[in-house]
Amino acid sequence: MELTKHTEGQLTNDVISNWFDDLLSRISVDKMMMETQTAPPEKEQFYKNAINDDHDANYNMLRVQSTKYFISKLLTDYIQELASFKVVPQKLAFELSEAKILVWGQIKDGDESAEDALILSEAKANSKYNNYGFYISSTIVEESDSLPIPPHYHELKLDGRFSVAH
Structure with a gap:
């Protein structure tokens, strides 16, 4: 049913x-x-x-399930929103935790369109999920900063569009 x-x-x-x-x-x-x-x-x-x-065990099970649910929804909505801007950052990586997603975005020097897309995508996703205790926090670097993706982040391989490269 x-x-x-x-x-x-x-x-x-x-x-x-x-x-x-x-x-x-x-x-x-x-x-x-x-x-x-x-x-x-x-x-x-x-x-x-x-x-x-054993209410504690059941509430813990529900917490784990809700975390998976909201983190998945938050990440999906963020990626879809970012893709709607038709700009692709040079590099994009994520660190997932219990209540937040850390984003590492590398853009070309002076690429304000890509920077705006990252910022606005974060804002839109946060406006939707912040009331549930889940959010995104972005770090945006430019190519000339020559900073590597932090080792605990997982890079989303981009091939000029938003799809995972194999």
């Missing part, structure tokens, strides 16, 4: 009732999978933690 998205104004009693019916059906399926030992390992661990009142 696929849950349908509704805006707040559409929360009628039927919508609420259907949502709870679907939730209870999913929980019933989970119960059957737990009883028959066919639940996926992550789901099994979630229910074992719940049954044993």
Whole structure:
């Protein structure tokens, strides 16, 4: 069953009732999978933690999952926004952590278009995800600075456009 998205104004009693019916059906399926030992390992661990009142473990699982979710969304949105400017930095590298993405961007000397694109892409991504505690912080260097990408960053190989070079 696929849950349908509704805006707040559409929360009628039927919508609420259907949502709870679907939730209870999913929980019933989970119960059957737990009883028959066919639940996926992550789901099994979630229910074992719940049954044993190990709330800390479940909240930690949710934190790890939400971090992966938001960091992935933040990085994807940043790259898509940067690509929309139709400029490509000379080098682009990332360091991912629990709540932030560090960006290392190298541009040609005086390339204000590329610099603006990096800054505006960061700002747009941050405006979307900062309220959730996730953000991007960029370091922008010019070619003449002759600075190497820091060793803990992972370079995105660019071939003149935004795709990963193999």
